[in-house]
Amino acid sequence: MTIPRRNWAAALAVLPAQDLVSAAEAIAATCLVSDLVLPQSGLALLTLRDGAFHEPFHLGEVPVARAQVVLRAPDGREAGGGAVLLDDRSNIARAVAILDGALAGRLPGWETAAALVARGSAARAQSLAEYQHLLASTRVDFSLLGQPGEDDDA
Amino acid sequence: MGYVAIKGGRAAIDGAAAAAEFLRARDESGEPLRLSAIEHQLRLLTSRVISEGGLYHPRLAALAIKQFQGDTLEAAFALRAYRSTKPRLMALPVQPSTSMRCIRRISSAFKDIPGGQMIGPSYDFALRLLRFDLANEDPAAFQAVARRFLGAAPPADLPDSFPKVLDALRGEGLLPPVAASQGEPFDITREPLVFPVSRSAALATMARAETGSLLAMAYSNMRGYGDVHPTVAELRVGYLPVLVPHPVTGEPMEAGEVLMTECEVVAMYESGNPDALPMFTLGYGACFGHNEVKAISMAILDRALQKGMRDGPENPSEDPEFVLLHVDGVDSMGFASHYKMPHYVTFQSDLDRLRTTQDKARAPRTEVGHESKL
Amino acid sequence: MPKLKAHMATHDLWLPPMQQLLFRDLLHAFSYPGQVRTCRAAEPMTWLALLAALLDGEVGLADPHGMVPAGQWPMLEAVPSTPERAAFIIADGARALDFEPRLGSLESPETGATLLLRVAFLGEAAGAEHLSLSGPGVRDRTGLAVTGLHPSWLKARAGWVAAFPLGVDLLLCDDCRFAALPRTTQVQRRGDKWDM
Numbered sequence: 001m002t003i004p005r006r007n008w009a010a011a012l013a014v015l016p017a018q019d020l021v022s023a024a025e026a027i028a029a030t031c032l033v034s035d036l037v038l039p040q041s042g043l044a045l046l047t048l049r050d051g052a053f054h055e056p057f058h059l060g061e062v063p064v065a066r067a068q069v070v071l072r073a074p075d076g077r078e079a080g081g082g083a084v085l086l087d088d089r090s091n092i093a094r095a096v097a098i099l100d101g102a103l104a105g106r107l108p109g110w111e112t113a114a115a116l117v118a119r120g121s122a123a124r125a126q127s128l129a130e131y132q133h134l135l136a137s138t139r140v141d142f143s144l145l146g147q148p149g150e151d152d153d154a
Numbered sequence: 155m156g157y158v159a160i161k162g163g164r165a166a167i168d169g170a171a172a173a174a175e176f177l178r179a180r181d182e183s184g185e186p187l188r189l190s191a192i193e194h195q196l197r198l199l200t201s202r203v204i205s206e207g208g209l210y211h212p213r214l215a216a217l218a219i220k221q222f223q224g225d226t227l228e229a230a231f232a233l234r235a236y237r238s239t240k241p242r243l244m245a246l247p248v249q250p251s252t253s254m255r256c257i258r259r260i261s262s263a264f265k266d267i268p269g270g271q272m273i274g275p276s277y278d279f280a281l282r283l284l285r286f287d288l289a290n291e292d293p294a295a296f297q298a299v300a301r302r303f304l305g306a307a308p309p310a311d312l313p314d315s316f317p318k319v320l321d322a323l324r325g326e327g328l329l330p331p332v333a334a335s336q337g338e339p340f341d342i343t344r345e346p347l348v349f350p351v352s353r354s355a356a357l358a359t360m361a362r363a364e365t366g367s368l369l370a371m372a373y374s375n376m377r378g379y380g381d382v383h384p385t386v387a388e389l390r391v392g393y394l395p396v397l398v399p400h401p402v403t404g405e406p407m408e409a410g411e412v413l414m415t416e417c418e419v420v421a422m423y424e425s426g427n428p429d430a431l432p433m434f435t436l437g438y439g440a441c442f443g444h445n446e447v448k449a450i451s452m453a454i455l456d457r458a459l460q461k462g463m464r465d466g467p468e469n470p471s472e473d474p475e476f477v478l479l480h481v482d483g484v485d486s487m488g489f490a491s492h493y494k495m496p497h498y499v500t501f502q503s504d505l506d507r508l509r510t511t512q513d514k515a516r517a518p519r520t521e522v523g524h525e526s527k528l
Numbered sequence: 529m530p531k532l533k534a535h536m537a538t539h540d541l542w543l544p545p546m547q548q549l550l551f552r553d554l555l556h557a558f559s560y561p562g563q564v565r566t567c568r569a570a571e572p573m574t575w576l577a578l579l580a581a582l583l584d585g586e587v588g589l590a591d592p593h594g595m596v597p598a599g600q601w602p603m604l605e606a607v608p609s610t611p612e613r614a615a616f617i618i619a620d621g622a623r624a625l626d627f628e629p630r631l632g633s634l635e636s637p638e639t640g641a642t643l644l645l646r647v648a649f650l651g652e653a654a655g656a657e658h659l660s661l662s663g664p665g666v667r668d669r670t671g672l673a674v675t676g677l678h679p680s681w682l683k684a685r686a687g688w689v690a691a692f693p694l695g696v697d698l699l700l701c702d703d704c705r706f707a708a709l710p711r712t713t714q715v716q717r718r719g720d721k722w723d724m
Contacts (some may be wrong), residue, residue: 057357
């Protein structure tokens, strides 16, 4: 798994909810899943530093869902999993936490989790490529200003 | 005269809801609006409602727009009402806005900025001529638009993020350095504004203010009821990654990204004191979603309010109480709308008082020495 | 999703239906001070069930006697705090009092602490201390029998609640029952000449 763990949740979050839930349920059928905190959704303030004076201020609120679990495989191996998502579905956060733990600990079912992370990463990469394309296709080339022979018509 | 009863009308109220639904559904196409259509094809409308609702939830903003038939004030209200039902779950670390994945980045003050200028998706240079080809848009042609745009992609070797123009100027010594202040920012969702307020309270209030209100106030300043002659140092639109500590590893992980608009304006300021040097002053505006007019207006008002808070306001746009108490769309729309609620008792007592006063004025004068009844 | 609900059944104390029922019971307990209520959650530490219903991430909890099991802190979500600053305090009522809780302020009397005290038994028992209660929510007088409450608590409480609206609200908890003593309740111990 070449994709770093800090990108797993964001990659999984773009996939259809049912795919995440099914994969998590499959892992939970084999491994014992314990919730360390109540999977919950709510709000958090998004805080930035302003560009003029670098003073912190709250831009507004974002939905967040959070879950933290411990997985125990039949052979006794344990792994912790967690997720915080900009989402209002706590069951998705829990599913992502289970996939995060299984993948990190190479527990039974980790291959499914890895495949989902790869699929989500590809989708994210596509989004990022689209942002880049919006920039690249609209880049201003000031060097073309003032060249001889240029029309003066507006 | 007895009190006028304010009971009854239940059937009429239920009927009003049904009447509004009837108008919403009276579309000859017979097709209900899909939320994705609102979110994408009306993305700027959705952006506006997201920022005025104060909650970054594009899908719910689209739903609110659909439910309230396009009324942005009501839709923002619905989003605020929704957020009031959710608990405050956690605190996020302060996010560095320099990590924004820009889709638009321009400067009108400086031509050569580190990383270059990219117009991005903009109507700034478009002719305001109606495109009648959009009237009966062919679905196949519609679907081909995205494919065609992406297919013509030049190789993109752009960086993931761009430094802020002002930071680059600071690095060159053209702007004074800033201390990273550590104060706790004001939370307008928990505390009311009690004047004088901090700048963070002003920024938070304006960030979820109604666009037209901010624009009008900023415009008054631009037109001369103020001294801010601004130039846009940088305007950027893009997706800000939101980083949080991973619950297990504690390492920063990405929880998602938020579309936002950010603007810094720079203005020359001369105090009128011949001994004082003229200097640059700065203003900052930011909001959820893609809303440039709002960010620019907010930046101008930030600059105006800084002056008003320091030297005392000379114009309405410099007066924090005048600006901050009148730009919230839910507050202002709510108050305007409440005038439609029955005020029968209030008005009845006004009428009574009017009649009494008029009767007194017409009555013959009492003799001197009599007590006059009030 | 059925799988999730089946899993969460082991945590039913933490699910909204149980929490709402517990909250209702707390409301009743505070409305009728001294009335002993049975905790309906299957949780031997009654006070933990009540804290589960009361707390969230926005409030502080002090645990000076180390009663909260380590694994329960993340579930409670409360911010660990000191007894002098916390909104909620859990303490062993058998031990002597050794801190000063928040009493609130005139502008914000609601910021006075809520103190949960674990006692051995609530109700008639050999060696029980008999308290006589009066005040809002009590018709004339009512009695409350408590075993295992160190005398320093009620003695200190007399001072805490002397300047209404400031004060501290108490919840006495044994293994399965609880009773509330809001700051407005006057408490007399049988045989004592002084009001608490």
